[in-house]
Amino acid sequence: MAEKKIRVLIAKPGLDGHDRGAKVIARALRDAGMEVIYTGLRQTPEMIASAAAQEDVDVVGLSILSGAHNVLCPELVRLLKEKGAGDVPVVIGGIIPEGDIPGLKQAGIAGVFLPGTSTQEIVDFVRTLAQKRHAENNNS
């Protein structure tokens, strides 16, 4: 059986308009054979969680450069659970102080990517997360 295509939601939460990173990652994931849905700018955690649940994505990728990650990320994880999509892993990239990373992981963020990360590293990480989710869904 052909492997199920990986679906990823790339989202820009908050008021931040810096979308260079989000666009590069969206394209790199697409070039790696994944199906990518890009939300566009200024999405609330509520909008992102709804889109993730409706589109049945395997991974949500957030791009935040504004410093609002500590508020927005836990909120998104909470809303995903509320919408029955608590099994969808969330990864984040952007300007994230190192000291915030343990807190974000504790809040349920699966991966934090800092400036300078290669697109290949992100593609591999997302693929592993998605394959794990596919495997778990097949077993259940």
Next chain:
Amino acid sequence: MDDKPERSRRAGGAAIEGETPRNPSAGEREWEARVLQPTLEKSPERLSEFTTVSGHPIRRLYTPADVADLDFEREIGFPGQPPYARGIHPTMYRGRLWTMRQFAGFGTPEDTNQRFRYLLEQGQTGLSVAFDLPTLMGYDSDHPLSEGEVGKCGVAISSLADMETLFDRIPLADVTTSMTINSPAAVIWAMYLAVAEKQGADWNKISGTIQNDILKEYIAQKEYIYPPAPSMRLVIDTFAFGVERTPRFNVISISGYHIREAGSTAIQELAFTLRDGMEYVEWALRRGMDVDEFGPRLSFFFNSHNDFFEEIAKFRAARRIWHQATRERYGAKNARTWALRFHTQTAGCSLTAQQPYNNVVRTALQALAAVLGGTQSLHTNSLDEAWALPTEFAATLALRTQQIIAHESGVTNTADPLGGSYFVESLTGEVERGAWEYIEKIDSLGGMVAAVERGYPQREIAEASYRYQMAVDRKEKIIVGVNEYAGEDQPIEILKIDESVARRQNERLQKVRDDRSQEEVSRRLQALRHAAEGDANLMPLIYDAVKAYATLGEICDAMREVFGTYEEVAIT
């Protein structure tokens, strides 16, 4: 779109259509045959093609053959004289150094006021305000969308009361202030002018800059509120108000900085910025304004990226293009309209989170390029900005970097030290021609507003940005400490802004709402709404609303009701 003019430019040998083929001297040909070829056979060069950070090809060597067509008097000339390739002042930095203007802003207005007064004590010569995202988007600090963002990437300003605190004990009559504000520029500027008035500063004498460049928001930074047409109207309203009431204020800073940060090439940055400038001129002319009245109040803002010579060429080409455009396209007769004045910021996107101290070196080189390119003012980034807003220590070191260039390096002793270099002159010409190709392409699309609506510059930038990222991933472009020479990182101290800022800010805002006359506020907002439906200049009505302590969010909402809001079609 598949037009990529910058890809068609060849610096490395092959003749470009319509250009004179390179004609090396006998001496050069002999050197090539007798000295170069044997060397290449023995030890080939490291790469098959050498390119700038923008992917622009660079020749092995530049000689008189590369500038054979160049007319010294007409194309290079003298500083302070058309076409301004060598700078806009006859004595350049021998007369006066550039303004050292460090962009700062975080937390509450009190926090930023303290940083401003510190920077002025350290010898900084101008202020530059960074606003937080809610302010940039025209929301008050207590708006639901402001949650988590208050005071994070700049200072939170929701009303005139905040602006009064921001400039407390800073005499606006003596200091010039640059404000990075775009969609709500008219409102923030009105607040600044109200503070100046309260301090007793003469509007005829105060100076500073509002960024007020909405076009690059649609193109790159994406902090827009209203659709293009009403946004452009607001910009032209500020032009008209400025010409009449604040003759020394720069009413716009037409910005390539954010275009470059979004991933453009140097040529794209130059072309899109200057074409934006032309768009503003055209809209103002259609309003019946005189180009030589508002032209001298237009200023520019460029990025200084890693590629040293490409950046210097870009700054020199910028002046030449603006001179030609204002003169030939718009018939400007005032030399102050022809002369392009610009601020520079070193490239934030070039900073690395890894081995952050390396950023000091990058910033120094970028700052040096800006100075050799003839900048009028400069911001140098801090070493910690790939992590967070700068600490006081990092911000001071960034300022010291400029002071060392100014006072120790000797580069300020003569105007345009690199003028006449075969390489720099040749590259200046190539960058200039590449930019004109883009400018003409945008003309053919019906101007910049039309091009933006079709996503043309956005797509060109996204392409360039992806191409660069792929080159980095393949190690065709090396970033020290990131894809080569990586090693253990020492954690650095960084600035933290916690959620108590939002709480304090919201308490202040509540007090403003409690203390003002609600009736007066409603009346003035209604007047603004009414005027927005017509075509009166909105600046005086915004000023009235600000003076009654209507908040930024309320004023922007009044205009949102009339103008609607803009949603882009996302391109990936």
